[in-house]
Amino acid sequence: MDNLLVAENIVKKYGDYTALNNVSLTVPKGSIFGLLGPNGAGKTSFIRIINQITMPDSGLVTLDGKPLEQNHVKDIGYLPEERGLYKSMKVGEQALYLAQLKGLTKAEAKERLKYWFDRLEIGDWWNKKVQELSKGMAQKIQFVVTVLHQPKLLIFDEPFSGFDPINANLIKDEILKLREDGATVIFSTHRMESVEELCDHIALIDKSNKILDGKLLDIKKQFKSNTFEVGVSADNEAVLRSVLENKFSIAPASFKSIHEDVKVKIKIDPSSTPNELLSFLTNQGQVNHFTEVIPSASDIFIQSVQNN
């Protein structure tokens, strides 16, 4: 079994409003799966269905080959976007309570909490009340509570919001380590740089429909435009420019360079190869810069949503 989570033809309606329209997704085991989409696209509705907070009107979700059931709660760790803690409760008590709700015994929970609190250097918060903590501190505790019961599937909705860069990095490393240890991660965010950094699979939901999914690399290949950024220096820049303009479709480019280059983006025909372009350019002058323009996750997001 290569897929941990399979959702088939999920439909969810709220009254007349359709939140999810026949959405199917497969999340491979051991992947970090980016669940992307504009605000209100239906991501949270989908995540709530996986967590059995709401039931789909139709469709089937299986976890590790079995249809979702109440017992799966202990296999899933969920860090919602709208998250918080009981303000008047002590950190330790609260973490113990939430861990027990996930099916751990009190002793187990205590032992694991000690490990995590030491690891994140928050051991001395145990007897503090949540209202005495800063937002970032509370987020750390929520992170610990989410992963404490060692679930197979972790769902993080905007996990880095509220963290300073240092702590965001710390959490990022922890997520990567959890994946190494065998967990599968569903990761929902609007921060495209973290998608770029972490995700190996993505799915894009827009207006209640899935419009894109697959390996991030494959999607990037699919979205490549055969465009190259080049920097060429020549004796006569004007002549070079007109030669290029006549032969290719070009656009101005800007990148850092220590040379006095003619900087352009050149889009080539899918039938010709980058090598042909390079050899043509070397004949025109000194080639100081030659890179393929790879579509960023952000570009893919914007382009797909706009075309939808």
Next chain:
Amino acid sequence: MNHLPLITKREYLNKVKNKSFIIMTFVSPLIMVGLGLLIGFLTNINNNKERVIDIVDESGFAKEIFADTTSSTQYRILNTIGLAQARVDVEEQEHYGLLYIPKVDSVRQLEKNVKFYSKDTPSLTLIAELESKIAKQLTDINYKNNGLNIEKIKEARIRVDINQESYAGEKTSKLSGGLKLAFGMASGYLLFMFIIIYGNMIMRSIIEEKTSRIIEVIISSVKPMQLMLGKIFGTSLAGITQFVIWVLLLSVLSVVLSSIFGVNMSEIQSPQQEIMEEAMKNGDIQEKIGLLLNEIYNLPLANLIVMFLLFFIGGFLLYSSLYAAIGAAVDNETDTQQFMMPIMVPLILAVYVGGFTVLEDPHGTVAQVFSFIPFTSPVVMLMRIPFGVPMWQQILSVVLLFATFIGTVWFASKIYRVGILMYGKKPSYKEIYKWLKY
């Protein structure tokens, strides 16, 4: 996985360990007893103030009327000066007031012609006291004038005490009536108070869960229904704890404090007490206590206690599930106002129906009907039971109550499930109706 005990325990401990809850638990009885003492004290001061009332008497009856002066008011008859002069003098001396009894040909003319002058509007009780005093004496004088013998009239007066007995041979009396009324009223009001105080507490704790945004974390682990029931049970237990402590503290404190300050708490009277006292007027103290114990013993105690528990639990759960639904539907406490109406109307109706119609006739049609409607039955039926309600009626009412409770929990959990995940907008009744179909 059944997390209900765990959730209930957390709710209970969280409530009980809360500082303001602890303070409320121990300070409220102090405040209540303190207020009672203060009221008693103030009433005493108010009554003890010596009033002087001057009297200008042209009729010559005043001497007879005000012969015995046992009250705290002092009456002085001014014989030598006229009314005009007296008004000036009395005002200068700052006496309480001036009573003027004009010269008349017959006693009857005094019915409309006695006057009272004072700086401010005189106290109602004083005027009533004066009126009854004058009327009584003038009546006696009138008897005499008409050649009737007062002693004979007094002797001829007959008092009747009706001995009440039901067909089943059960003897009752005014005393037991008062006792039943006291028991019924006390349990009805107790439930009413309990619902308002702790229903609100449940509502607030659900709103807190929403505003702190912990709700989504929790319901990814447990079913919303479990969470809601856990909150209701935990809060109810905390409420019972607080109530028991209140009752204990109140009884201890009122005994201790009233013996220290010498204020008799029973002077602050309720209507039930008056009825009972009226009934106990005759006989010495031992006989009274014996009578009272006998009456208590004669109440169907087992029936009362079992039904009290059932109606109390059922009634509270019924209303608390509605409070839970409201808490889930809104974002903050100010938004709860518009939804409180449907809860408060039947509750207040129950207390009023209980207070008036049950007092009037415990088995009248209105009292009977309201003791079956589940939203009013806990209060009304509790008030009726001491007067003897057929067992089938009691059981039917309990069954209806619990069946409705299951209905409201279903209804509340539907709203709860959707409502706890809705943020940022104030829902309307229409929207909540739509949630039922999600």
